[in-house]
Amino acid sequence: MTPDAKGETVLEVRDLHTHFFLRRGVVKAVDGVSFSLRRGEVLGLVGESGCGKSLTALSLMRLLPKGGAQTIKGEVLLGGENILECTPAEMREIRGRRISMVLQDPQTSLNPVFAIGDQLREALLRRKRAPLTRAPHAEVMKEAVAALRRVEIAAPEQRISQYPHQMSGGMKQRVVGAIAISGEPGVLIADEPTTALDVTIQLQYLKLLKRLQAETGMAILFITHDFGVVGRMCDRVAVMYAGRIVECGPVRRIFEAPQHPYTRALIASVPKMTGPVGRLTTIEGQPPSLMDLPVGCRFASRCSLVEQRCLDAYPGTVRVGDEHTADCWKATPA
């Protein structure tokens, strides 16, 4: 499924800054992130843990963790409307219906004291099309069964009255998926949805997400630290490092001709399924502290190609190819 390059843009993020204001200082966890997402496409957001991927996602949902996190700058255009300017009430209308999210850990994503059907029902009642608000309970439950069937849960009629602790991790994550898409959102954020699952279950879940996307045409922002999964799932990839996107482009281009040294290092550290067994490389050193970021390139301290200019100033975003950009002094402009 190749994306239609002219598909309409459903989500555009411009220069997003989300910082933690702590007593000890300011943690610049998301520090100038821009990307766009088109209808029917899967954009991978890749990076090490702590690079700001999850916080980017939560900024889009406007569900920042408590304790000093704040989005201080930027725009999040959902269908052209900047949702950072919405009131909390307007934002609640948007969540679930226009933008939704699947969380990382299925074990804790479902409320342990309510039956699956009940939790699904809450989401279904918020559906835009064919409203169920006035429908009798039995009808809503029928819809809930259908929603479970859609995420390929066996015997959904029985499952509906069960509780989360009676299900396996993979099954719970399917339920979370069903809940997330019940409001028929145009954009789905999937924050490492398979990290907590067994490998075999992971593949099934990725296939399911692909299928649901094909059916609904929603756009998916797929967050992962695993480049192997990116190749399987995504149309385009954005590589994030220390609060910024350092390279972005079509999956094939990124794999074949990565421009940023960090991207190259990441790809080299992924074991290849095919071809000769080469040496796996690891990236030396630590990412810079988000509280005390260097003026120059943030990868400079770990980069093997570092030069003086890398330390003096941050490289601008360079267009290196069709839809392909990189933040590196050494990248060759197209």
Added chain:
Amino acid sequence: MKRYIARRLMQGAVLLCMVATIVFFLGRLTGNPVDLMLPEDATAEDRAALTQTLGLDGPILDQFAIFVGKAIHGDLGTSIRMKQPAVDAFFDRLPNTLVLIPWAILLGMLLGIPLGVVAALHRGGLLDRAAGTVAVLGVAMPSFWLGILLIFVFSVELGWLPSGRMGGPAHYVLPVITLGTFLVAGFMRITRSAMLEVMESEFVKLARIKGLSEAVVIWKHCLRNALIPVLTLWGVFVGNLITGAIVTETVFAWPGIGRLTYEAVIYRDFPLLQAVIILKSILILSINLAVDILYAYVDPRIRLA
């Protein structure tokens, strides 16, 4: 679920046996039980008769068997002061306590749980600190003194409320506040910390992702989970209520089982005290069992295990 209840019943029976054993041996190991169980002016015939019925001249295990046998048939001795079976004295007074306790629990829950939720929502804020101060104070004040203070302010100085004895609704106000204060503080503290934990959880995030209103997120998704730790502390609360009732009923001259306990102590009425403790233990165990069943209802992980 049935197995769960059956197991709880078994545990309760074992505990009750332990209590009865302790009570029995405390009565025997210190001095002569006849002295404890008869008034000081008892005649030699009375003493001989009691020694006969309790088998006090036999080995201690036989005495224990007699004690248990009588207890099973509802005979826990005769009150020295009231000259009536101790069990009857207890059941005469029980209703007066049972009309008091639910109001104290209601006060504790209706005030403590919402205050705990609000304190958690405004963590570190003014409301949270105010609630925290009330909780710390509620724990530091001995409840019998609080009762006397309330009488001084509302009965003596202001003359608004009666200072004691049973009667119309006005008679309930001060005893219920006295008995319920520690519950308010307790419920508030536990609800607050449980809410703080639950509010950070992923399922609450998912509830928000669904676009549910803040009210539903807090009062349905968070609170239902936060109530689980609140319920686990019920066992402790029930024990505290029983002790609190002794003090409260003493201060307010309320003729319930708490006041009865106090009278048994100051009049050194051992048979009555012994009966009261065993019967109160049964009461505590029954309430605990009821709470355990309620607990299973709230937490499906237990109900369906």
Added chain:
Amino acid sequence: MGSKARVRRTARVPWIPIAIISVIVIMALFAPLLAPYSPIDQTLRDKLLPPAWMTGGSDKYFLGTDAFGRDILSRLIYGARVSLMVAVLALTVGGGVGLAVGIVAGYVGGAVDSVLMRLVDAAFTFPAILFALLLSVTMGQGLGTLVIAITLLLWASFARVIRGEVLSLRQRDFVALARVRGCSAPRIMLTHILPNVLNTFMVLVTLNIGVVIIAEATLSFLGAGIPPPTPTWGLMISEGRGRIADAWWVALIPGIAITLMVLSVNLFGDWLRDRLDPRLRQL
């Protein structure tokens, strides 16, 4: 990321509670020097005098007198003695029993552990005050009875927390090493486990001082504490209770002393816990 980086307020040293505790401890230690009158001798012609600042109050008796003409300030000062003595004894015995049970249950484990923990559960179910009342009737009132009674109240909560601590200590390398070296179980418990739970033990002791003071006062109030005429705060409240309409100071002043003392000790205990053992926060 970041969500774990929470702002934590650094607790300030609770100077006011420390000052209040110090005053009360000094009162207790030097009672004979500080008290203006004997706490027991009755001066019936001076009975029920209000505190000095009220109309009718006498400069001789700063906090007034009770129904037997005894000086309330002097009784309060001597009462601090009883409260603190009971607290020290009961916490030593009750805390000690709990400490021993906790260490044995946690270290030995198995059937010993489950039996001991069942007992702990049972102790939590039944209010210790009931058994304390029973003891006062069978054994008679006195310091010994009171200490045993409060021990019944304390040991279970000590045992439960210490056991939890020992369970995690048992997994640590230095314990395994000691076992490999051939140390006997009692020796390991005494020389390796005990020193490592002392911090927790001290925090528990501090947090329970208030519990003991309230329990002692309650038992005194119910006529199951130290027998009169020895002044205790609980007994003073009990004696003043009937006089609340015409002489409020007799009952209310000792209650203020108890509340201040327990409040101070609890605030100090909270601070100590946050300093020494923040994991105990859930208690």
